[in-house]
Amino acid sequence: MATTTNPNAQLVTVSSIGINSYAPRQPFIDFHNRHERWAVLVCHRRAGKTVACVAELVLSALFTTKKDARYAYVCPQYNQAKDVAWMYIKRLTADIPGIAYNESELRADFPNGARIRLYGADNPDRLRGLYLDGIIMDEFADMRSSVWGEVVRPMLADRKGWAVFIGTPKGHNEFYDAYEYAVTSPAWFSLMLKASTSGLIEPEELEDARRGMTDDQYAQEFECSFEAAIAGAYYSKDIVAEQITSVEYDPQLPVYTAWDIGYSDDTAIWFYQITSGEIHVIDYYAANGYGVEHYADMLDSKSYNYARMGNKPFLWLPHDARAKTFASGGKSSQEQFMARGYSSRITPELSLQDGIQALRMALPRMWFDREKCKDGIEALKLYRREWDSDKRIFRDRPLHDWTSHAADAARYMALSWRELAPEPVKKEPNWAIQGNNGRIMTATLDELWASSPKRNGRI
Ligand SMILES: Nc1ncnc2c1ncn2[C@@H]1O[C@H](COP(=O)(O)OP(=O)(O)OP(=O)(O)O)[C@@H](O)[C@H]1O
Ligand SMILES: [Mg+2]
Structure with missing residues (x-):
């Protein structure tokens, strides 16, 4: 197996070590090659952010030189992790010799001792007590933000683990704060991907989506607007x-x-x-x-x-x-x-x-x-x-x-x-x-x- 600590080398060696099923979409290449410890990706629906982040975990687990490295993928609800990310993990790791899956724990064990496990922010206590070398917080705007500060952040301290926050906007909440901070901070990598400029979704497909959505919904989901009213929210307009x-x-x-x-x-x-x-x-x-x-x-x-x-x-x-x-x-x-x-x-x-x-x-x-x-x-x-x-x-x-x-x-x-x-x-x-x-x-x-x-x- 290829071993390297140079993240820039990862993408070129991917196919030689057996992740044949992944070719990064163009906008995510800089993300895979980043050097910052923290990252925020604000991306439109179907941009491929979950796939890119699951691939990031797989690449990290494969190339790590740390002993018994631990990686986590967290999304708002455990069932979502099971329905979407678990399938991506299995697809991206299928060709790795010696990979083992634990279906009941949604865990992939790599031959070098590294592990990726999936969690739901609806039950953050499962995470407590572990150390982590890297974590993806998917649809962060839909999670209670204390999961990060109280549960996840301390787990990254021991081994200086990294974290990536991804999602679409949901008004001015912690995800917004994280993005606002990231764009001006050298310690953070940030990416905003709007459907009008990413080129990832066909124009006809976008038009079709627009027809079935309110303007606010479209602005939020496809144009990454933090200003749009949260679609369907009961109280957001009543709280000033x-x-x-x-x-x-x-x-x-x-x-x-x-x-x-x-x-x-x-x-x-x-x-x-x-x-x-x-x-x-x-x-x-x-x-x-x-x-x-x-x-x-x-x-x-x-x-x-x-x-x-x-x-x-x-x-x-x-x-x-x-x-x-x-x-x-x-x-x-x-x-x-x-x-x-x-x-x-x-x-x-x-x-x-x-x-x-x-x-x-x-x-x-x-x-x-x-x-x-x-x-x-x-x-x-x-x-x-x-x-x-x-x-x-x-x-x-x-x-x-x-x-x-x-x-x-x-x-x-x-x-x-x-x-x-x-x-x-x-x-x-x-x-x-x-x-x-x-x-x-x-x-x-x-x-x-x-x-x-x-x-x-x-x-
Ligand atoms: N690098 C890639 N190569 C091929 N297909 C991809 C790639 N990245 C994503 N896809 C496909 O694009 C679709 C959307 O991917 P993904 O679920 O990662 O998007 P997302 O941005 O997380 O979407 P959502 O906002 O719905 O969560 C999926 O069908 C996925 O298989
Ligand atoms: Mg997703």
């Missing part, structure tokens, strides 16, 4: 930049929490305070794979002045918190929180569409803390309808992905805020939402709305 700012926690006011509890996927929690009809969203927390104990510990550790009911810290739980689960010995989440000293009520039930409308109405009164709510805001902006590619229309239901949980919990936040009317207090003598300082919320919803200052950017 001034609302994402520094929002101080006020210890004099009670802190409410609105929850979406995931059993097999994420649990999402918004922390908020209400003052003068404004909703100050001070914190956000999401995790998966944990039980009630974990979340109760997390709440305890944050030591906020939680709203209280019957003198116990109070939570707004989703309706399925009443369901009893086998895993927890037949107890519901609500009962388990009660055992940990937390009181709760179930968020009012409204149809999904009405809930979305309620959140839209509440959003102009919401202020989000930029740092603590980062992941949640990103999810809210990205939460969008499913696209029916056959009929070329948006379905009337949301796409279920990592953004759903933050969006559901935000819906519950909007609905429970509406519940801060005096009626429940009258019906339940026990009921009192108050801070440790004894302040009680007594305003009706109408009063809250009437007294609400309009959005004025004053935080």
Whole structure:
């Protein structure tokens, strides 16, 4: 087998070492030959970015001189990795003598000890604890960005691994920031490939695609516009930049929490305070794979002045918190929180569409803390309808992905805020939402709305 550390030599020797199935498309040759440790590729749909990046992993694994080198390919959902990238990996490595595949782990083991494994950002915990020599983050704009900072980046530290972020734009999120940074930083390689200039897709094919898309969709997907409105997004137009700012926690006011509890996927929690009809969203927390104990510990550790009911810290739980689960010995989440000293009520039930409308109405009164709510805001902006590619229309239901949980919990936040009317207090003598300082919320919803200052950017 050819061994070389000169990346420039890789492409010329590819066919001599058996990757006959790969000839790079012209725009990606500079990418394969780059020397920068970090790279961002913003490329139109069907440009061949996934193939190029999978080939990059294969080339790196083949030519590495590192012992037991480890490479990873991550895309937003594990199933996507399985459906697309795994096929590309097998195709590009089929001719390598001694290559071995582990189908259940989506892993290719190279004869020199190197490995490539596929992951989904929907379960980043699988990655934890490994070191990595190189990683591809595919469709990075569709991932929660904390996967990079909290999980992936530390894994590259030991062996000075490299990373490549690829995808099409989805508004001004972390992918945009990465690209903006990359174009001016010498430590980064960057490439933007628009369909109008790449020459990779026939003009008739592009025209056909354009006919089936909105202008925003086309601009985003084929012209790599970070400015286009996110296609099908529910809330992105309702959240304006001034609302994402520094929002101080006020210890004099009670802190409410609105929850979406995931059993097999994420649990999402918004922390908020209400003052003068404004909703100050001070914190956000999401995790998966944990039980009630974990979340109760997390709440305890944050030591906020939680709203209280019957003198116990109070939570707004989703309706399925009443369901009893086998895993927890037949107890519901609500009962388990009660055992940990937390009181709760179930968020009012409204149809999904009405809930979305309620959140839209509440959003102009919401202020989000930029740092603590980062992941949640990103999810809210990205939460969008499913696209029916056959009929070329948006379905009337949301796409279920990592953004759903933050969006559901935000819906519950909007609905429970509406519940801060005096009626429940009258019906339940026990009921009192108050801070440790004894302040009680007594305003009706109408009063809250009437007294609400309009959005004025004053935080
Ligand atoms: N170097 C190449 N040689 C031959 N075919 C290629 C090459 N690169 C990509 N293709 C083909 O082009 C198509 C698109 O490739 P790929 O999936 O990599 O695109 P993409 O930019 O990731 O698209 P999407 O935006 O849909 O994820 C596939 O059918 C793939 O097999
Ligand atoms: Mg792709």
